[in-house]
Structure formats: structure tokens, C-alpha cells
Amino acid sequence: MTALQTVQSSDDSDFLLDVNDLVVHFETGKRRPFQGPSYVHAVDGVSFRVRRGTTFGIVGESGSGKSTTAQAIMRLVPVTSGQIVFHGRNILDLAGKPLREVRKQLQIVFQDPFSALNPRRRAGDQIREPLDLLNIGSRGERDERVRRLLGEVGLPPQAADLFPHQFSGGQRQRLCIARALAPEPDLIVCDEAVSALDVAIQAQILNLLKRLQRERGLTYIFISHDLSVIQQFCDEIAVMYLGKIVEQAPTAGIFVEPRHPYTWSLIAAAAPPGPIRDELKRRYLVKGDPPSPVDPAPGCRFAQRCPSATENCRIVLPQLDAIRPHHYVACHRVGELDPPAFDAAAMGNPVQQSM
Amino acid sequence: MGALLQVESLNVGLRNGAGVVVPVIENLSFEVHSGRTTALVGESGCGKSMTALAIMRLLPEDFVITGGRIVLEGEDILSLSPKRMRALRGNGMSMIFQEPMTALNPLFTVGDQIAEVLRWHQGLSASAAHAQAVEFLRAVQIPALEQRVNAYPHQLSGGMRQRVMIAMALAGRPKLLIADEPTTALDVTVQAQIFDLLAKLQQDTGTAVLLITHDLGAVAELADDVLVLYAGRCIESGASADLVGHPRHPYTRGLLGCVPHLKLGQRMPAVWSDLGEIAGMVPPLGARGADCAFLARCRDASDVCRSRPQPMLEPIETDHAVSCWRKSEIAA
Ligand SMILES: Nc1ncnc2c1ncn2[C@@H]1O[C@H](COP(=O)(O)OP(=O)(O)OP(=O)(O)O)[C@@H](O)[C@H]1O
Ligand SMILES: Nc1ncnc2c1ncn2[C@@H]1O[C@H](COP(=O)(O)OP(=O)(O)O)[C@@H](O)[C@H]1O
Ligand code: SF4
Ligand code: SF4
Ligand SMILES: [Mg+2]
Ligand SMILES: [Mg+2]
Numbered sequence: 001m002t003a004l005q006t007v008q009s010s011d012d013s014d015f016l017l018d019v020n021d022l023v024v025h026f027e028t029g030k031r032r033p034f035q036g037p038s039y040v041h042a043v044d045g046v047s048f049r050v051r052r053g054t055t056f057g058i059v060g061e062s063g064s065g066k067s068t069t070a071q072a073i074m075r076l077v078p079v080t081s082g083q084i085v086f087h088g089r090n091i092l093d094l095a096g097k098p099l100r101e102v103r104k105q106l107q108i109v110f111q112d113p114f115s116a117l118n119p120r121r122r123a124g125d126q127i128r129e130p131l132d133l134l135n136i137g138s139r140g141e142r143d144e145r146v147r148r149l150l151g152e153v154g155l156p157p158q159a160a161d162l163f164p165h166q167f168s169g170g171q172r173q174r175l176c177i178a179r180a181l182a183p184e185p186d187l188i189v190c191d192e193a194v195s196a197l198d199v200a201i202q203a204q205i206l207n208l209l210k211r212l213q214r215e216r217g218l219t220y221i222f223i224s225h226d227l228s229v230i231q232q233f234c235d236e237i238a239v240m241y242l243g244k245i246v247e248q249a250p251t252a253g254i255f256v257e258p259r260h261p262y263t264w265s266l267i268a269a270a271a272p273p274g275p276i277r278d279e280l281k282r283r284y285l286v287k288g289d290p291p292s293p294v295d296p297a298p299g300c301r302f303a304q305r306c307p308s309a310t311e312n313c314r315i316v317l318p319q320l321d322a323i324r325p326h327h328y329v330a331c332h333r334v335g336e337l338d339p340p341a342f343d344a345a346a347m348g349n350p351v352q353q354s355m
Numbered sequence: 356m357g358a359l360l361q362v363e364s365l366n367v368g369l370r371n372g373a374g375v376v377v378p379v380i381e382n383l384s385f386e387v388h389s390g391r392t393t394a395l396v397g398e399s400g401c402g403k404s405m406t407a408l409a410i411m412r413l414l415p416e417d418f419v420i421t422g423g424r425i426v427l428e429g430e431d432i433l434s435l436s437p438k439r440m441r442a443l444r445g446n447g448m449s450m451i452f453q454e455p456m457t458a459l460n461p462l463f464t465v466g467d468q469i470a471e472v473l474r475w476h477q478g479l480s481a482s483a484a485h486a487q488a489v490e491f492l493r494a495v496q497i498p499a500l501e502q503r504v505n506a507y508p509h510q511l512s513g514g515m516r517q518r519v520m521i522a523m524a525l526a527g528r529p530k531l532l533i534a535d536e537p538t539t540a541l542d543v544t545v546q547a548q549i550f551d552l553l554a555k556l557q558q559d560t561g562t563a564v565l566l567i568t569h570d571l572g573a574v575a576e577l578a579d580d581v582l583v584l585y586a587g588r589c590i591e592s593g594a595s596a597d598l599v600g601h602p603r604h605p606y607t608r609g610l611l612g613c614v615p616h617l618k619l620g621q622r623m624p625a626v627w628s629d630l631g632e633i634a635g636m637v638p639p640l641g642a643r644g645a646d647c648a649f650l651a652r653c654r655d656a657s658d659v660c661r662s663r664p665q666p667m668l669e670p671i672e673t674d675h676a677v678s679c680w681r682k683s684e685i686a687a
Contacts, residue, residue, distance in 0.1 A: 062514045063498075168636060169399060198399045198569035203613035203630040210627050228617040232630065252622050269547040270617050273576045285547065292499050342620030 016187060016219045017050040017073070022082035024068050028294055038295045042068040044243035045082075047320075050187070050236075055213070055220040057234030057251070059227060059266065061290055064240040066223045070189045073221070074108050075099070086187070104134050107180035111192035113172035117164040124150075124160025127179045134183055149178040153208060170201030174208070181212065189221045194229065206233055227270040231255055236326075239263050242293055242301040245320055249327040257339050259329045261306050262286070264340055280340060300332065308333055358386035359563045360410070360448075360531055365423035367402070367409050367587075369640055376421060377641040379405050380587045383423070385580070387531060390557060392564040394578035394595065396571050396610070400637045402587040403567045404453060407533045410565070411450050412440055427531065446476045448531035449524040453567075455516035458523070459508040465492070465519045466504035472526040491522040496548055521549065528560060535567045550577060571607070572614040575599040583607050586638055586648035589668055593675035603677045603685055605655045609633040647680070655681055 024043040043065040050056040058066045071077045073084055075091065083090045091102050107130075110116045117126055124146050131142045147157050153174040164172055173193065180188050190209070194202040206229070212218060224230050230237060231251055238248040239262060247260035258264055264284035271277035286305040291297070299314040300306065306313065313332055320330040331337070365383040368376035380402045387393045395403045408414045410425055412432060425432040427447060435443070444450075452458045460468055469488035473479050479487065489504055495518040497503050508516055517537070524532060534553070538546040554577075557564060566578055574581050574595055581598045583591040583606065591604040602608045612631030635652040645664040650656055659680045668678040679685070 062512060170636065199571070199613045200398045200569070200610060200633050201636075203632040204634075207629045207632055210629070214627075228615040231617055231623065232615040255617070255619055256622060267617070267619065271619060272616050276619075281547070287548075290498055 014051055015049045016052040016086065017221075018083070018085035019046060019048050019069075019073065020083040020085065022046045022069065022072055022084065023080040024065075024072050024077055025080045040293050041243045041296055042293060043072065044296075046240075046243070046245055048238055048245065048248060050219055050221060052186075052219055053213070053217045054235040055222050055233055057230040057237040058221065058223045058240055059225060059230050059237060060240035062225070063242075063290060063293060065243040065293075066240055067191050069240075070108065070191045070221065070223055073189060074106060075103075076108075100134060104130075104136070104183040105186045106189070107183065107185040107187070108189040108191060109173070109176050109180050109193040111195050113169060113176050113196070114164065116176050117172060119164050121163070122160065123155075123162050123164065123167070123175050126164075127160075127175065127182050130179060130183045136183060145182065146178075149181055152181070152212065153178045154204075168201075170197055170204060173197060173201075173205055177205070177208065177212075181216075184216075185218070187219045187221070189223070191223045192225070193222075195224060195226065202229070209233075227266055239266065242290060242296060244301055244330065245328070246302065246330045247328065248320070253327055256342075259323060259327070259334050259337075259339055260302075260331050261308055261337070262302050267340070276342065284340060300330075308337055359389045359428060360387040360565070361424070361426040362386070362406075362410070363424040363426070365406070365409060365425065366421040367405055367414070368419050368421045370417045370419060371641065376419060378421075378587060378643065379418065379640060380409070383582075383584075383587075383589055385582050385589075385592065387563045387565050388579075389530070389563050390561040391580070392557070392566055392578040393580045393582070394566045394568060394574045395582050395584060396568055396574055397584035398569060398610075398637050400639075401584040403569075403584060404535055406584075407450060407535050407565065407567055410533065411444060411448065413450075445472065445527040446529055448533060449527050449529040450533040451517075451521050451524045451535060451537045453535040455520045456508065458520050459516060461508055464505045464507055465511070469519070469523050469526050472523055476527045488522075488526070491526050492519065494525075494552060495519070495522045497522075518549070521552075525556060529562060531563045531565065533565045533567070536569070537566075570614065571599065571610045572616070583610070586643050588648055588665065588678065590649065590678045591676065592668065597672075597675050601675075603671060603675070603682050604649075604679050605653050605681075605685065606633070606649045608685075609652075647678075655685060657681065 022043055023045055025039040025041055027037050027039055046069055048056065058069065060066055068077060072079050079092055084092055086102060086106065094102060127146045127149055128142050131137060131145065137145065146160055150157055150159050155171065155174055167175065194205050197205060213220065222234055234251050236250050237254050238245045239260065241262050247254070247258065247263045254263065258267060265286040268280035268284040271280050286307065291304050299316060300309070300318050303309040303313040316332065318330045318332045320328045323329050323334060363384050365380055366378065367380040369379050370376050383406060385393060395406060397403055405414065405418065409420055410432070420433060466485060466488050469491055470484035473484040473487050474481065489500065492500055492504060497515060497518055503511065503515070511519065521537060538549050553564065556562060568574060578595045581593065581595045582589050583604065585606050591598060591602065591607045602611055609631065613633065615630060633652055638648060638651065647660050647665045650660055663680065666678050666680050668676045670676045671682055
């Protein structure tokens with residue numbers, strides 16, 4: 001990958017966030033004899049741009065680097081190289097007061113609403129905390145804002161005086177969302193924010209997030225391993241595999257014509273039950289283990305499991321190239337491999353898909 | 356042939372601070388047959404895990420079984436000695452817990468823990484047990500297996516711990532396997548693999564499975580029979596295809612409407628349309644009265660629901676029972 005890619009988009013006000021060739025490596029404890037340290041390539045050259053007021057989804061297997069990408073954007077992990085341009089500025093260069101200013105505009109909601117809250121502090125105080133830390137408004141104004149925020153996420157004002165254990169899982173996630181909203185951010189990263197919730201509460205929270213987006217023009221990065229939630233919720237989707245984006249496209253296109261063999265496998269696993277799913281699984285679901293992210297082999301990251309891999313795939317790393325406007329794929333064989341057909345006739349099966 | 360497990364009018368209560376026992380599970384009855392899967396479905400807090408723990412006789416302190424029978428292969432579990440009960444856990448029945456850390460011993464490597472189960476229940480030698488433990492871990496698709504066998508539970512990610520626990524639960528070759536939300540924490544590709552794995556195991560060994568999940572959508576293809584729990588009461592039960600295809604209870608219908616389905620090959624409308632949601636939440640323990648527990652959240656509620664106690668779970672057709680005053684009016 002070419003190192004210094006310059007930022008051409010800072011004048012482009014359509015995009016709120018521009019992640020440019022982001023690399024996050026973690027040194028592993030083990031040193032091999034006579035060699036340097038080895039590294040977990042958690043995120044290995046990831047670039048994407050997020051349009052203001054939209055939702056950018058990241059999907060991929062466990063360990064593919066979704067959370068690390070999110071945490072790098074939040075400046076919660078050290079970044080090895082790359083740029084994260086937010087509001088036209090590379091925030092990786094910031095420290096001190098300018099960094100605190102940016103932190104107001106960037107918030108995160110985690111998967112586990114319980115460990116994200118302090119068990120010994122009242123709900124209201126925790127929502128106030130970012131306001132206190134970032135010194136926003138007077139005391140009275142902060143209290144007023146806490147009350148308003150509780151209302152916006154569907155909790156009564158008395159909730160401010162309760163402790164986290166007095167709430168259900170879904171209510172705790174509402175608290176986390178209220179806390180993230182408190183400093184009036186532009187961008188909220190939702191890292192598996194609904195994955196731990198049961199389907200009924202998940203639907204409530206997704207509807208809530210969408211309403212808040214409409215009302216406040218929020219931009220989301222939405223991380224999930226649930227493709228049907230991603231499809232419902234996101235405008236654009238990036239599929240990650242072992243630290244890299246292997247396919248990226250608008251939601252409208254990617255479930256009509258996915259082009260990367262790994263995306264096919266994810267879709268096969270998540271397709272609605274029925275003969276089409278069985279056929280998709282038979283043809284596209286990959287088996288075996290994802291390889292280790294420690295010092296990955298050269299070539300396509302997916303080559304070990306890809307049914308279509310050739311010798312070349314194992315040697316040369318495919319670049320993420322546009323196959324049409326806004327649709328990017330990293331696969332040497334994208335031109336030769338036919339995408340899956342989703343209708344019964346093309347699958348050689350007369351049974352109509354129920355839906 | 357009778358059922359492997361019979362639960363008859365099970366009642367579980369929680370003794371609260373004031374010494375009063377409040378109901379957690381009320382009059383729950385169901386069966387699980389060898390080679391078949393029965394699913395318990397409901398929102399969190401509905402009593403699914405407590406049902407499982409009652410069967411394993413592992414209820415937390417303060418929880419008491421206040422009535423009913425639990426019979427496994429003719430043995431009344433509630434009257435067994437602790438010694439007999441310990442022997443039964445493992446090869447009579449075993450459980451995949453929702454929280455993997457509760458079941459794994461932090462002081463032993465995962466390989467050793469599974470090997471221990473194998474030595475105990477199958478009398479294998481140490482080396483044979485270790486070799487088989489590796490096979491079980493391979494079956495649940497632990498990546499970089501060779502290193503992971505010797506890892507301690509805290510060194511694994513949540514998803515990997517869950518897989519280790521599945522391997523451990525399978526190692527005793529139980530007749531009844533209770534799986535409490537076994538894949539909620541796993542990603543979809545692995546979920547699909549785990550369910551395939553469970554299905555294969557069931558086919559090979561005739562294990563009966565009690566599957567606990569909040570995802571009614573997934574149940575249709577995974578289970579033969581389904582019970583929908585709401586606030587500790589069974590409000591609808593039946594053969595899974597029938598129940599999922601023609602849900603009758605307003606709560607069951609609401610649950611199905613919450614689940615987004617992946618749509619393939621069709622362009623989605625660009626505008627967001629809200630997911631179906633059931634407003635409100637499950638009434639907490641102690642706040643459950645005699646009337647229909649779903650009343651406060653039910654859009655179909657009418658005067659009859661407000662003036663009478665919760666109706667019995669009554670058959671509406673063969674193999675399909677519903678507890679709702681308006682069950683006949685609510686079209687299938
Ligand atoms: N602090 C760390 N030190 C070493 N390795 C790490 C660290 N944090 C993450 N990793 C590794 O980096 C890789 C990417 O991890 P990440 O948490 O981003 O995955 P993810 O895509 O969010 O997975 P999941 O779906 O399980 O949440 C993994 O191999 C992980 O083990
Ligand atoms: N250790 C505990 N102490 C007090 N109440 C509990 C405890 N564990 C569970 N409960 C309560 O018991 C009820 C049933 O819980 P559970 O069986 O875990 O529900 P589910 O598995 O369906 O989510 C819930 O109201 C829950 O809050
Ligand atoms: S580059 Fe080769 S190995 Fe990689 S996804 Fe494409 S065909 Fe498969
Ligand atoms: S009994 Fe009445 S309140 Fe209860 S679920 Fe049926 S219609 Fe709704
Ligand atoms: Mg993660
Ligand atoms: Mg539970």
C-alpha cells in the first residue's frame with residue numbers, strides 16, 4: 001500500500017469523517033528467537049468516508065478489527081499509522097484542549113451496557129458526567145439537559161436518581177445512549193450496541209436511534225455481526241476480514257449484487273430459512289478457522305478459506321478497487337466470479353422464496 | 356415411548372427481603388423427547404433461565420420450587436439425593452450457560468477441563484481424554500486450536516469461551532442438553548456452524564435438546580416444539596412450524612414482528628420504516644397480578660381482559676394452545 005495518501009476531501013463538506021489508511025498493530029508478548037517482535041494486525045490499512053447524517057455499517061467475523069477501528073476513531077487505542085479526518089482536521093495530531101473539543105463531537109455506545117456504566121453512581125450523574133468533564137453549560141442548565149435527555153430516550157425523570165442495577169438491560173442501553181447524546185455529538189459510534197439485547201428491546205433501541213438521527217441529523221458508525229440488522233439500519237456497508245475492508249457498497253446494492261466471496265459466506269449464513277438459504281450455504285458458506293491475525297501471510301487475507309482462491313491469490317494482496325461508482329471490492333477474481341443469484345429459478349430450484 | 360423429560364405444573368418463587376415468596380414461574384408444563392428439540396422463547400426476564408436452572412437443580416439462593424414435578428427418565432429429580440443429582444449432571448443432562456464464565460473454572464486450562472469431564476464420565480485414560488478434548492474443541496471450531504487447548508478461560512474472547520463450554524457440555528454425551536441462548540454472543544457464521552453441529556450431534560446420539568432463546572424467528576427451523584413464556588407464564592405453545600407460521604397470542608405476534616429479516620436480491624426502499632416494537636416492558640417480579648400479564652402492553656386488549664383473570668392455556672387446535680381471551684378472534 002502506498003504510504004502517503006494526501007487528504008483531498010477536507011473541503012468536501014458532505015463527509016463528516018474520513019478514515020485514511022488506518023493501521024493499528026498490537027505487539028504480541030511472544031518474541032520468536034532471532035527475530036523481531038510479532039504483531040497482531042488488528043486493523044491493516046482501512047480507508048472509508050462517512051457522509052454527514054448517514055449510517056455507515058461495519059460487519060465482519062469476530063476478530064476482524066471492527067471494534068479496534070471504532071476505538072481508533074475514538075482515540076481509545078494507539079494508532080500505528082494513518083489519518084482520521086473529522087470536521088476537516090486530522091484528529092490523530094490533536095492533544096490537550098483541541099482534543100477535548102473534538103471529543104464532545106464524537107461519542108461511543110458499547111455492547112455491554114452494564115460494564116459501560118459505573119455501578120456506584122446514579123444514572124443522572126452519569127449522563128451529566130460528560131457535560132461536567134467537558135464543562136458544558138451552567139449547573140442548572142446541565143440538570144435541565146439531563147432531564148430532557150432521559151425523556152428523549154424514553155425514561156422518566158425519576159430515573160435520574162436510580163443506580164444502574166435498578167434498570168433492565170434495555171433501559172441501561174437507553175442510559176448509555178442518553179450519556180452519548182449529552183454533549184450533542186455529531187458522530188456516534190455504536191459498537192454492537194444492540195447485540196446483547198433481546199429482539200424486542202433491540203427493535204425499540206433501533207427505532208430510537210433512527211428517530212434521534214432524523215431529529216438531530218446525527219451520523220452513525222454502526223458495528224454489528226447481524227447482517228439483517230445492518231441491512232435495515234445502514235446506508236452504506238463495509239465488510240471487514242482480518243483487519244481489512246474486503247467489500248464496501250451502499251446497502252441498496254450489496255444485498256442485490258455482493259461481489260466478494262467472503263460477503264457471500266456471510267450472506268449465506270444469515271439468509272432467511274428455506275431452500276435458497278440451503279443452496280447458498282452449500283455453495284458459499286466457508287468452513288474452517290479464520291487464520292491468525294499475528295503477522296498474516298502475504299496475499300489475500302481470505303485465501304486460506306476462499307473456495308475460489310488461486311496461486312496468485314496467495315501471493316499478491318488484492319487492492320480495494322471500484323467496480324462501479326461507490327462499490328469497492330478487494331478480490332483478484334472479481335471480474336470472473338459470478339455473484340450468487342437469489343431467486344429460486346436461478347438456483348435450479350422451483351420452490352418460491354417465502355417473504 | 357414416553358418423554359425423556361417431563362415438567363408438570365412447575366412453580367418457582369423468589370423469597371424477597373420481607374420473606375414473602377413472589378412467583379417467578381407459574382404452572383409451567385412441557386415435555387422433551389429423545390432426538391427432539393423443545394424451545395423456550397421469551398424476552399429477558401421472562402423466566403427462561405430459571406426454568407433451566409430448576410431442571411438442573413441449580414437455582415440460586417432465595418429461589419424455591421413451590422410446586423410441580425420434574426421427571427427425567429422416570430426419576431423424580433426434585434426428590435433425588437445431592438449425590439445422585441451430581442452424577443446425573445454431565446451424562447444425564449448438561450447445560451450450556453448463558454454466561455460462560457459461570458461454568459468454566461478459571462484455574463484450569465480449557466483442554467484440561469474438558470479432559471476431566473471425559474475421564475469422569477467415560478473412564479478414559481489421561482492421554483486419550485486429552486486427545487478427545489482436542490477433537491471436541493475442533494468440532495466447535497476454535498481457531499488456532501493448538502495454542503487454545505492450553506489457554507485459561509480469561510485468555511479467550513467471549514465467543515471462544517462459549518464454544519469451549521459447548522464442547523464441555525457435549526463431552527459427557529448427555530441424554531438431555533439444555534442450551535441457554537447458546538449463540539447470542541457469537542457471530543452469524545459461527546452461529547450457523549454451531550447449530551449445524553448441535554443438529555448433527557442430536558442426530559448421531561439422539562440427545563434431547565431444550566433450547567432457550569429470545570429469537571422466535573430462529574426457532575422455526577431449530578425446534579420441533581415451542582413454548583412462549585411471558586412474565587413466568589406460558590402464553591402459547593405448539594408445534595414450531597404451526598406456532599411460528601400462525602401465531603395467535605398478541606405477544607407472540609409482536610415478538611415475530613420485531614425481528615428484521617435479511618432481504619436478498621431486492622432493492623430496499625431508501626426510507627426507514629420503523630421495526631415493529633412492543634412498547635413497554637415485562638412487568639417485574641412482584642408486580643404480576645391475576646389478570647393477563649401482557650395486558651398493559653397489549654394492543655388487542657378489550658374489556659373482557661380487564662375484568663377477568665389470565666385465561667388458561669387452552670388448545671385452539673391440535674398441538675397448539677393459547678392463553679388469551681381473544682384467541683379465536685385474532686386471525687391466524
Ligand atoms: N489490546 C490488544 N492487544 C492485542 N491484541 C488485540 C488488542 N485488542 C484487540 N486485539 C486483537 O485485534 C484483533 C481485532 O480485534 P477487534 O476487537 O477489533 O475485533 P472485532 O472485529 O471487534 O471482533 P468482535 O466481533 O469479537 O467484537 C483481534 O485478533 C484481537 O484479538
Ligand atoms: N439472582 C437473582 N436474584 C433476584 N432475581 C433474579 C435473579 N436472577 C434472575 N432474577 C429474576 O428472575 C426472573 C426470571 O429471570 P430469568 O429466568 O433469568 O429470565 P430469562 O432467562 O428469561 O431472561 C426475572 O424477573 C429476573 O430479574
Ligand atoms: S482474491 Fe482470491 S482468495 Fe481472495 S477473495 Fe478473491 S478469489 Fe478468493
Ligand atoms: S387476554 Fe387480552 S390483554 Fe391478554 S393478550 Fe389476550 S387480548 Fe391481550
Ligand atoms: Mg468487537
Ligand atoms: Mg436468561
